[in-house]
Amino acid sequence: MSSSAPPVLSVSNVQSADQPQVVPVSAFRTFFTHINDYLRNGLSQNRPWAELADRSAFTKPESFSEATLRLRKNYSYFRINYLFVVGLILALSLLSHPFSLLLLLALLFSWIFLYLFRPVDEPLVIFGRTYSDRETLGGLIIFSVFLIFLTSVGSLIISAIMVGCGLVCAHSAFRVPEDLFLDEQEPASPGFLSFLGGGASNVAASAAAPGVATRL
Template identity: 55%
Template sequence: MAGSVPPPVSATLPTQSPITATPAARAFFGRLYDGVRSGLSQRRPWLELVDRNQLAKPDSLAEATARVRKNWTYFRVNYLILLSTVLTISLVSHPVSLFVLILLLSGWLFLYLFRSEPLVLFNRTFSDREVLGIMILLTIIVVFLTSVGSLIISALMFGLAIVCAHAAFRVPEDLFLDEQESAGGFLSFLGGVPNPASVVAARV
């Protein structure tokens, strides 16, 4: 019929499913959160760490080594926070390296942990093992073959120098170490953090 208006055509746009965490990713971040929270609960008071009255020059290398061992056992969480702070400041002062690390971390999150369907690129489907191999290769290239790796190593070495200097000059006689803490080891407070190999095994 002339002059009649055709009925409107409803256009349906394809909807993208939101990115959801896989069970392995949820388990990883859940255990990571619990481990970090448990570790922070073992943090010692910062005023106790910087008490100037407890600073004294060690008489020998053996005494300095013993102080480092005792102080690390007691202040290990504070020292790890200090190392993380030095590394963060170093990365923030080098935006390019920080941006590269963010891209790498985003690749791990969205291409491996949060991916629930096979990865398809250029009409080819990549298995979980292939994606894992690609991400490991990219990580090795970024960390060891660019300035990012040297920046991270330099920051960690500088932070370790600060920690060792403080631990060598901090007299530990006023510290009370129970048997459990003395036998805990360097990273015992991270016992709740999942092993990345378990997450890899869960996906593969």
């Protein structure tokens, strides 16, 4: 009596190369997590706003050199607060012009999704036409220059920054810095975003994941 053996099912390993490549969501999460960490670190260095608005500490400078000295010391001490003031004025200016704000958001998302987080080996295809990485970068640069310099967006941003810097300079020149604790070991010209300088490379390296463009 013969018995037929059950057929042996062959298991074929599917190569990972045949699977569609998906941009890992962790790249976005890592990038924005690091940005959030460095922003938190910078904002933790802000000074009490009561010191910034202490009216008893305001006097007219006796000379231009004294005003310059006050500006340098106050800038070194209140730089995070000053950055917040300039950013607030810029934000209010953009909110008062919703069309300009939408254009800036469109520019930001264009850079993020069309270049920064697009896989290197995945060409950009728009309306059936394939664009190389160099063509994509050139198009984004042209779009950015057009948006910033040939529309009202650029003048709005420059005007808001000039108003904010004017308020910062006026406050620094009239605020007496003698009652402020200044760290002598602090760099002479730290810059507004000095707290981000040390970690910029770490943010770029951590944001790059397999299959994601390492253009950061």
